[in-house]
Amino acid sequence: MKSYRFLHIILYTLLSIVIFFTLYTNVRPETLDVKLLEISDQTIYAPNTYEDEVATVSKREEAYDNVQDVYTLRKEYSDNQVKLVTSIFDSILDVKEGKITKSDEEGDEGEKEASESLSLDEQVEVLKENLTPEIAEKISEEALKNLLTASVEDVELSKDAVVTAVNKVMNEEIPVEQLNKAKDNMAEDLQVSSLPTAVLNAATEIGRFAIIPNYIYDREATLEKRKQAADSVQPVQIKQGTIIVEENELISREVYRKLELVGLLKDKEPYKPFVGLAIMILLILGALVSYFERQDRPFEGKNKSLLLYCLIFAITIALMKIISLFQQIDYTHTGYIVPASMGAILVKLLLNERLAILTSIIFAICGSVIFNEGITGTFNFPVGIYYLIGCLAGILFLGKHNLRSKILQAGLFVALINIIVITSLLLIQNSTATNFEIGSYFVMAGVSGLSASVLTIGFMPFFETGFNILSTMKLIELSNPNHPLLRKILTEAPGTYHHSVMVANLSEAACEAIGANGLLARVGAYYHDIGKTKRPRYFIENQMHIDNPHDKLSPQLSKNIIINHATDGAEMLRKHKMPKEFIDIAEQHHGTSLLKFFYYKAKEKGDQLTEEEFRYPGPKPQTKEIAVISIADSVEAAVRSMANPSPEKIVKLVKSIISDRLQDGQLDQCDLTLKELDIVATTLCETLKGIFHSRIEYPEITKQKVKQA
Structure with missing residues (x-):
């Protein structure tokens, strides 16, 4: 199944289905079997915030209707009425002074009669002809006669008095309902003048006529103000957690309408929450796909990961869902006991730290939805924050320390962080929880952290064995010198053991420098020459105070013994069920390189042979780590054989070996670049210079050498 090309698509689909059905019941709005005009058997709260459009429209209409009419003071009316009064008095003066005569109605040839020859009635008639019909109708003839018979000085004085009074009164607001009062005020102002009674009465009549309403209803301003009042009304909202109807209260039509609005009636199945959940799942899958599909690995590696x-995700989500069922016992804080950090720690240890951080965010989102029982919203944000910080704490605490003892310590650290987070949340929310409740929260937080570490330790062997995972923890355990195979090398081939340790140091430094897995290179190098334990004395590093057996063997036989250590080592590792990566290192660390020493020795004897007979069976190194171990293996052996290794000689030797590997095609099947090879060479040289540095001789040793000489 691991090599099935479309398995990853099936897994993405299954993962989305698991998330959907796990969260389905938690996002599905609660529906109630209630009927109109019945008594409610429970207190019903609004599950979310909704806009009440009907109430909003009603409130806006009310605001529109409550706006009073807008009136505007028309100041130009004052000027117009002053001009009107002035024109009336000017017409009277013109008639009195003969500037206006009787109209020639018989024709142009008739002469105009002088005003002095006109009678009073005729003057009134002439005056009315020069006034507008409205003025002539509104002002009595008696008033006109009084002014026409008065002296010019009195008319002038009355004119000024009326103009002043009209101007004063008209500059104030005069609504229609206060018109008579304004006219009375104008008449009172004229009473202070010293005009004759007849003239004063006539002037008062003209002044009262001139006073008109100047505080006028403004239709456009009124409409604009009403519109602004309606627009300023905020939408009426039924806030999340608002009580719609209390227990034993009648479900009126208004209450029933609100229940229908918030989607609590059984006859109305909402679809928006499910669409929203589907979109959220797509976003989660998008993040996971962007991680897994960007990895430059074969389908087998992607599918396995x-x-x-x-599996880890499903186990963690299942734990959340199972524990959430206990919310039904009216205890809404059971989410604090969920060991959510277990999933994040497992992902960190078995897969990748970046993926573990992403998983922490996903767990926080899912947990806040799963544990939403007893709250008025869909998301229980305190629980989500609690899970997120707890998961991140476990990931960050482990760092690069992946020993099993560190997992337990990480659980204790997560428990401490959980308690701190709960304390923070309670203080932020200004909670009134009792001491018993706070104590139960702390106990659950501690249990959550400890159970996460225990479950992690329990699940790790199953996942490592079932998926054949070479985790960092497993590598560290395999690097233990007390491992049976390492003990075998140390006791049966001590020279090979020391050589392997040196190669491990060189390989780890070089791999770390180019971004490869340094720990895998180190531990793999410990086992790369395990095959030499089958015939240890045939390898020069183990020949202490004994003759070289190869001196008595033919080159072909010696070649077979040396070459077989690669295949023998791979077979021994398979027998002990060691990781495939170690088996590949043992098989490939020599690639198909040529055993030059025995090849040329055979050529000197005149044997008819080919280079292929003296080459390792391979295959060539397939990964960066194996290629680096291959180079480090040759470099360490070559430098050890040098009499006086100086920094210059070491650099020259390392570059020569790498160049020889390139020309021989031994690095063709791994993805090492020339730039990375240059970094490897530099790192190997620096490490070797530190190992083979020059030392001063102690005086006793110097004296002993002189004495011997």
Whole structure:
């Protein structure tokens, strides 16, 4: 199944289905079987915030209707009425002074009669002809006669008095309902003048006529103000957690309408929450796909990693869902006991730290939805924050320390962080929880952290064995010198053991420098020459105070013994069920390189042979780590054989070996670049210079050498 090309698509689909059905019941709005005009048997709260459009429209209409009419003071009316009064008095003066005569109605040839020859009635008639019909109708003839018979000085004085009074009164607001009062005020102002009674009465009549309403209803301003009042009304909202109807209260039509609005009636199945959940799942899958599909690995590697991730995710989500069922016992804080950090720690240890951080965010989102029982919203944000910080704490605490003892310490650290987070949340929310409740929260937080570490330790062997995972923890355990195979090398081939340790140091430094897995290179190098334990004395590093057996063997036989250590080592590792990566290192660390010493020795004897007979069976190194171990293996052996290794000689030797490997095609099947090879060469040289540095001789040793000489 690991090599099935479309398995990852199936896994993504299954993962989305698991998330959907796990969260389905938690996002599905609660529906109630209530009927109109019945008594409610429970207190019903609004599950979310909704806009009440009907109430909003009603409130806006009310605001529109409550706006009073807008009136505007028309100041230009004052000027117009002053001009009107002035024109009336000017017409009177003109008639009195003969500037206006009787109209020639018989024709142009008739002469105009002088005003002095006109009678009073005729003057009134002439005056009315020069005034507008409205003025002539409103002002009595008696008033006109009084002014026409008065002296010019009195008319002038009355004119000024009326103009002043009209101007004063008209500059104030005069609504229609206060018109008579304004006219009375104008008449009172004229009473202070010293005009004759007849003239004063006539002037008062003209002044009262001139006073008109100047505080006028403004239709456009009124409409604009009403519109602004309606627009300023905020939408009426039924806030989340608002009580719609209390227990034993009648479900009126208004209450029933609100229940229908918030989607609590059974006859109305909402679809928006499910669409929103589907979109959220797509976003989660998008993040996971962007991680897994960008990895430059074959389908087998992707499928294995994704399958492992899906199992860890499903186990963690299942734990959340099972524990959430206990919310039904009216205890809404059971989410604090969920060991959510277990999933994040497992992902960190078995897969990748970046993926573990992403998983922490996903767990926080899912947990805040799963544990939403007893709250008025869909998301229980305190629980989400609690899970997120707890998961991140476990990931960051482990760092590069992946020993099993560190997992337990990480659980204790997560428990401490959980308690701190709960304390923070309680203080932020200004909670009134009792001491018993706070104590129970702290106990659950501690249990959550400890159970996460225990479950992690329990699940690790199953995942490592079932998926054949070479985790960092497993590598560290395999690097233990007390491992049976390492003990075998140390006791049966001590020279090979020391050589392997040196190669491990060189390989780890070089791999770390180019971004490869340094720990894998180190531990793999410990086992790369395990095959030499089958015939240890045939390898020069183990020949202490004995003759070289190869001196008595033919080159072909010696070649077979040397070459077989690679295949023998791979077979021994398979027998002990060691990781495949170690088996590949043992098989490939010599590639198909040529055993030059025995090849040329055979050529000197005149044997008819080919280079292929004296080459390792391979295959060539397939990964960066194996290629680096291959180079480090040759470099360490070559430098050890040098009499006086100086820094210059070491640099020259390292570059020569790498160049020889390139020309021989031994690095063709791994993805090492020339730039990375240059970094490897530099790192190997620096490490070797530190190992083979020059030392001063102690005086006793110097004296002993002189004495011997």
